[in-house]
Amino acid sequence: MSSNIYDFSTLTGAIHTWLSGMMPSGMVIFSEMVLVGLAFLLMYALVGLFLVYFERKVCAFIQNRVGPNRVGPYGIIQTIADLIKLLMKELIPIRKSDKLLFNLAPYIVIICSFLAMAALPYAKGLQAMDFNIGVFYIMAVSSLSVIGILLAGWSSNSKYSLIGAMRSGAQIVSYELSVGLSLLAIVVFAGTMQLSGIVESQANGWWIFKGHIPAVISFIIFLIASTAEINRGPFDLAEAESELTAGFHTEYSGIKFAFFFLAEYMNMFIVSALGATVFLGGWMPFHIGNLDGFNQIMDYIPSAIWFFSKTFFIILIIMWFKWTFPRLRIDQLLTLEWKYLLPISLFNIVLIAFIVLMGWHF
Amino acid sequence: MMSEEIIKDVIIGENEDYIINLGPQHPSTHGVLRFEVCLKGETVKYLIPHIGYIHRGIEKMCEANTYPQIIHLTDRMDYLSAHMNNEAVCMLVEEALQVEVPERVKYIRTILDELNRLASHQLWWSAFGMDLGALTTFFYGLRDREHILDIFEESFGSRLLHSFNTPGGLMHDVHPNFQKRIKEFITYFKKKLPEYDQLLTGNVIFQNRSIGIGNMSKETAIAYGVTGPSGRGSNYSCDIRKIAPYGAYDKVQFNEILETGCDTFARYKVRMREMWESLSILEQLVDNIPEGDFTAKMKPIIKLPAGEYFKRVETARGELAVYAVSDGNKSPLRMRFRTPNFSNLFVMNEITAGHKIADLIAISGSLDLVIPDIDR
Numbered sequence: 210m211s212s213n214i215y216d217f218s219t220l221t222g223a224i225h226t227w228l229s230g231m232m233p234s235g236m237v238i239f240s241e242m243v244l245v246g247l248a249f250l251l252m253y254a255l256v257g258l259f260l261v262y263f264e265r266k267v268c269a270f271i272q273n274r275v276g277p278n279r280v281g282p283y284g285i286i287q288t289i290a291d292l293i294k295l296l297m298k299e300l301i302p303i304r305k306s307d308k309l310l311f312n313l314a315p316y317i318v319i320i321c322s323f324l325a326m327a328a329l330p331y332a333k334g335l336q337a338m339d340f341n342i343g344v345f346y347i348m349a350v351s352s353l354s355v356i357g358i359l360l361a362g363w364s365s366n367s368k369y370s371l372i373g374a375m376r377s378g379a380q381i382v383s384y385e386l387s388v389g390l391s392l393l394a395i396v397v398f399a400g401t402m403q404l405s406g407i408v409e410s411q412a413n414g415w416w417i418f419k420g421h422i423p424a425v426i427s428f429i430i431f432l433i434a435s436t437a438e439i440n441r442g443p444f445d446l447a448e449a450e451s452e453l454t455a456g457f458h459t460e461y462s463g464i465k466f467a468f469f470f471l472a473e474y475m476n477m478f479i480v481s482a483l484g485a486t487v488f489l490g491g492w493m494p495f496h497i498g499n500l501d502g503f504n505q506i507m508d509y510i511p512s513a514i515w516f517f518s519k520t521f522f523i524i525l526i527i528m529w530f531k532w533t534f535p536r537l538r539i540d541q542l543l544t545l546e547w548k549y550l551l552p553i554s555l556f557n558i559v560l561i562a563f564i565v566l567m568g569w570h571f
Numbered sequence: 572m573m574s575e576e577i578i579k580d581v582i583i584g585e586n587e588d589y590i591i592n593l594g595p596q597h598p599s600t601h602g603v604l605r606f607e608v609c610l611k612g613e614t615v616k617y618l619i620p621h622i623g624y625i626h627r628g629i630e631k632m633c634e635a636n637t638y639p640q641i642i643h644l645t646d647r648m649d650y651l652s653a654h655m656n657n658e659a660v661c662m663l664v665e666e667a668l669q670v671e672v673p674e675r676v677k678y679i680r681t682i683l684d685e686l687n688r689l690a691s692h693q694l695w696w697s698a699f700g701m702d703l704g705a706l707t708t709f710f711y712g713l714r715d716r717e718h719i720l721d722i723f724e725e726s727f728g729s730r731l732l733h734s735f736n737t738p739g740g741l742m743h744d745v746h747p748n749f750q751k752r753i754k755e756f757i758t759y760f761k762k763k764l765p766e767y768d769q770l771l772t773g774n775v776i777f778q779n780r781s782i783g784i785g786n787m788s789k790e791t792a793i794a795y796g797v798t799g800p801s802g803r804g805s806n807y808s809c810d811i812r813k814i815a816p817y818g819a820y821d822k823v824q825f826n827e828i829l830e831t832g833c834d835t836f837a838r839y840k841v842r843m844r845e846m847w848e849s850l851s852i853l854e855q856l857v858d859n860i861p862e863g864d865f866t867a868k869m870k871p872i873i874k875l876p877a878g879e880y881f882k883r884v885e886t887a888r889g890e891l892a893v894y895a896v897s898d899g900n901k902s903p904l905r906m907r908f909r910t911p912n913f914s915n916l917f918v919m920n921e922i923t924a925g926h927k928i929a930d931l932i933a934i935s936g937s938l939d940l941v942i943p944d945i946d947r
Contacts (some may be wrong), residue, residue: 252882271831272706272710272711273714318577366587369591372591372928378766384927425704442704449929450704451599451701451932452599452929452932532773533707534704534776535705535771535777535780536704536774536780537780538779539613540927541776541780
């Protein structure tokens with residue numbers, strides 16, 4: 210690899226050496242953990258705020274509107290103003306609700322998205338935890354958020370919330386399968402579950418290009434299923450504004466509502482980042498075979514820019530879905546998964562295993 | 572069919588069903604309507620509509636007001652068909668007094684009818700898409716509706732509740748730009764209407780959500796008195812513009828839109844095709860408005876001769892009938908409105924049973940309910 214000019218491991222290594230010179234090794238690890246935690250907290254807030262602004266501008270563009278344009282230039286401070294408003298709003302207590310579970314639910318949802326963020330490779334040498342089961346880990350923690358949603362629906366003591374939560378449970382449990390199987394397709398290609406390994410395996414081309422048609426099929430299935438898994442339109446049945454007012458978070462107000470809201474956007478970021486990493490090469494620049502001159506130019510674009518532009522490309526597609534399509538009905542939603550996506554994914558996996566065995570991929 | 576079950580469950584109180592209240596404040600009831608819905612899982616067993624949250628006693632108020640004043644009350648019933656409501660009362664008075672209104676008035680009234688119908692259908696399309704979760708439709712529909720409201724504003728100074736009709740004619744003549752603006756609108760909207768189909772009609776999710784949902788047979792439609800586009804979606808020919816032409820409808824060529832699908836999608840298609848038909852009616856009329864007075868000569872105080880009077884018009888939602896009893900005074904002894912939405916609402920229980928709760932929203936959207944029209 211010639212592209213080490215933007216390698217973040219030089220920076221992180223320098224910080225480590227600097228800290229080691231000042232304090233004993235136990236303290237170094239502790240302070241590094243605090244630093245990484247703070248960095249994630251900051252990034253979580255920034256990405257969340259930006260995504261809300263981004264969604265409002267994209268939806269305004271699709272709907273022939275201008276979008277937020279009053280607070281700050283092009284309305285960029287609008288989300289911060291909204292956040293302050295949400296922070297200051299009253300937390301309305303619900304009579305006859307299960308207080309403990311009611312208060313616990315938003316934190317479960319938001320912790321799950323935090324956990325998943327830790328394992329993503331953001332740029333070359335910039336990854337907090339590089340598990341050897343990275344894909345598996347992200348799948349596992351992101352599916353935990355359904356517990357938070359179910360608790361929210363159950364403890365609110367509201368019928369709308371309960372219906373929303375039950376829908377959400379059925380939906381996430383079903384679509385988890387397709388997301389998993391479509392990611393498994395690339396795991397079969399790459400031969401590893403480690404996210405850094407999957408990114409390295411795409412140095413000479415992204416899997417969506419190298420993996421023939423089966424990779425494209427699994428990418429499309431991944432897009433559909435992950436949209437459903439994060440409860441976004443056209444699969445936003447758990448919220449279903451026109452049917453259930455706001456679904457599982459009907460009874461929440463103020464900052465607790467903001468947690469659900471933020472977690473929804475961060476889940477969208479996480480699945481998009483995962484899709485970008487697995488299918489579109491993550492932070493790996495766009496390379497074409499042996500065209501060294503072209504590859505060199507591509508290497509000059511920093512890896513973080515590659516990662517975030519790919520992620521936002523997928524986010525844009527997911528937003529485009531939401532603002533164009535009507536919502537599915539619950540039985541149609543489950544039919545789509547169990548009768549179409551799952552059989553296709555299973556067949557696709559067999560096909561990919563065959564291709565890998567024959568060595569037909571690039 | 573359902574009544575025994577309802578009596579047992581709700582009135583006697585042996586009710587162990589899962590009952591949820593949709594409304595009176597709910598994003599999809601388009602006003603203060605309450606549905607008491609009994610669910611089994613997500614499937615609707617039956618629903619009871621509760622009305623009266625916006626009852627203002629318009630019929631009773633009519634008894635204390637003179638006929639020109641009554642017109643301003645009729646705006647407030649079906650506020651999206653304000654002009655048709657006005658026209659019904661005006662024509663009732665004109666027929667009772669045997670006043671011949673000038674041709675110009677008839678033409679302008681018919682043009683305004685169709686513009687109002689278009690604006691109403693545009694708003695319906697916007698809201699219907701939103702009921703099904705396609706949020707973008709709302710902005711497309713309202714963008715085009717704005718052009719019609721601008722025409723209204725230029726001529727009568729108000730955009731929604733324009734009490735522009737008076738017994739005998741119009742308040743004043745239309746703005747000189749009237750014809751030009753309408754012609755501009757027709758060319759504009761002919762380009763925009765195919766966008767509606769591209770965005771929603773052909774969408775596979777939309778078709779799955781609407782085809783075969785809320786089947787209402789022709790017999791059911793007649794039994795419940797469902798009229799307007801909702802009735803015509805069940806192949807029930809009930810267009811008052813054809814059955815008893817008024818205004819300039821006998822001078823234009825137009826088709827009564829009928830669909831045989833009987834489901835939500837058929838009702839959707841009827842309204843989409845009616846928009847094209849309204850455009851064609853406008854095209855035929857807009858260049859041929861005769862010159863003349865904008866009102867017939869009327870007495871300053873209008874007193875109907877003693878007797879009973881009846882007039883009906885086709886609003887954007889169905890048949891509006893006005894029935895008045897006069898004892899020779901300047902206000903009616905009794906006034907009664909047969910509003911289309913009242914009948915259209917009560918077919919809901921019949922056609923939603925067995926469908927999912929999401930279909931309930933789609934069906935109520937396809938019936939295009941306006942709640943103040945139900946409660947009056």
